[in-house]
Amino acid sequence: MILAIDMGNTNIVIGCVDDNRVYFEERLSTDISKTELEYVVIFKTVLDLYHIDKSNIDGAILSSVVPQLTNIIKSAICKLTGVNPLVVGPGIKTGLNLLMDEPKRVGSDLIVDAVAAIKEYGAPIIIIDMGTATTMSVVDSKGNYVGGVIMPGIHAALDSLVSKAAQLSRISIDALGHVIGKNTMDCMKSGILYGNACCIDGMIDRICEELGENDIKVVATGGLSKVVVPECRHEIILDNELLLKGLQIIYKKNVNN
Numbered sequence: 001m002i003l004a005i006d007m008g009n010t011n012i013v014i015g016c017v018d019d020n021r022v023y024f025e026e027r028l029s030t031d032i033s034k035t036e037l038e039y040v041v042i043f044k045t046v047l048d049l050y051h052i053d054k055s056n057i058d059g060a061i062l063s064s065v066v067p068q069l070t071n072i073i074k075s076a077i078c079k080l081t082g083v084n085p086l087v088v089g090p091g092i093k094t095g096l097n098l099l100m101d102e103p104k105r106v107g108s109d110l111i112v113d114a115v116a117a118i119k120e121y122g123a124p125i126i127i128i129d130m131g132t133a134t135t136m137s138v139v140d141s142k143g144n145y146v147g148g149v150i151m152p153g154i155h156a157a158l159d160s161l162v163s164k165a166a167q168l169s170r171i172s173i174d175a176l177g178h179v180i181g182k183n184t185m186d187c188m189k190s191g192i193l194y195g196n197a198c199c200i201d202g203m204i205d206r207i208c209e210e211l212g213e214n215d216i217k218v219v220a221t222g223g224l225s226k227v228v229v230p231e232c233r234h235e236i237i238l239d240n241e242l243l244l245k246g247l248q249i250i251y252k253k254n255v256n257n
Contacts, residue, residue, distance in 0.1 A: 003043075003057050003081060004247035006109055007064040007073055009132040010155070011223060014043065015244040016052055019252075022241045024050045027223060032069055039076035047080075060085035061251040063108040063243075086254055088112060093253045097144045106145070109243065110137050114145050116246030117219050121237065124213050126204060128229075128236070130222035132156060134196070138207055146211075149203055154224050158192055173227055197231035204234050 001023070006013040012030050016023040026046055034042075047054060060077050062085045064070040070087065077085045086092065088108040096115055100106055109129065114137050117127045127137040133156065136149040152160070154173060172189075179194050181187030208216055220229045221242040229236045239245075 001052075001056050002059040002061060002248065002251055003077060003083075003085070004060070004244045004251070005062045005073065005077065005085075006112065006243045006247065007062065007066050007069060008109060009066060010153075011131065012073075013243050014046055015241070016047075016050070016057065017244050017248045019248075022244050023052065025241050025244055030066060030069070032066065034072075036072050036075045036079065039073060040080045043076060043080055054081050057081045057083065059083055059251060059255060061088065061247045062086070063088035063112050063247060065107050065109055086251060088247070088250060092250065094250055095253055099144045099146050107135075110135060110148065111145075112246035112250065113137060113221060113242055114139055114246075115249050116242045118143055119249055120239070120242075120245065121217050121219055124211065124216045126207055126216060126218045127242070128200065128218065128220040128222070128225065130154065130220065130224040130228060134200075134222075136200075136203055136207065138211065140211060141213065149207075151199065151203075154192060154196055154228070157196075158188075161188070161192075173224070175227070175231060193228065194231055196228050197233075200228065200236075201233050 001016050001018045004015050004017050010030055012028040015025040060083050074085055094111055094115055096111055098106055113127045113129055117125050123139045123143045124141045125139050129135045132153045134151045134153050138146050138148050140146050173193060176186055176189055179190050181190045204218060218234055219237040219239050221240050225238055229238055
């Protein structure tokens with residue numbers, strides 16, 4: 001069993017995984033003010049919650065888009081489990097061919113998602129990850145990572161809207177069942193939720209047209225995907241364990257068991 005952690009700007013995804021299953025998947029808030037010891041306590045609490053004995057963890061892997069926290073989390077994992085984690089980055093084998101202008105600048109989370117999506121669902125495929133930003137990664141029929149799209153995430157867009165408009169307040173994000181709002185709160189909910197769903201549908205259409213593929217699978221992951229994807233008109237697979245699966249695949253490519 002390995003401990004797999006993906007550190008994003010808003011959330012840290014943590015889970016334990018082996019060749020057969022994902023034992024658990026949880027999301028924690030990313031907090032750059034926390035110390036190594038505080039993260040040790042947090043990770044231990046999560047393991048205890050799922051009755052995972054740290055002595056059963058024989059490896060660990062970390063992907064991160066928050067450089068100032070990478071070494072802190074790496075040290076916390078080592079202190080808790082006694083294993084030195086692999087860090088997804090330059091020099092790590094992924095098996096993914098990046099046809100990008102600057103391959104080294106592609107986010108590690110995007111690479112991990114793509115590796116898992118190809119293994120689980122095949123190519124061509126579009127991978128949507130809904131976090132601080134909403135990203136769409138594109139893999140062609142030959143399994144090449146050919147590019148993608150980065151859009152403001154739902155919470156980032158909502159924060160901007162609320163901060164710029166004095167009469168608008170923060171709202172919860174849930175389905176209304178109708179597009180036309182009858183009050184300010186419902187109008188905002190409709191715009192945020194259905195607006196994002198329409199945006200994703202439209203981007204899928206344009207990506208398929210540009211790629212010259214009609215039969216392309218789409219998979220979505222990330223904290224808000226379960227809210228937005230049901231409102232999309234395209235068929236989209238929901239897989240919130242995608243990151244953990246990808247980290248397990250990359251770990252196996254780099255460690256001789």
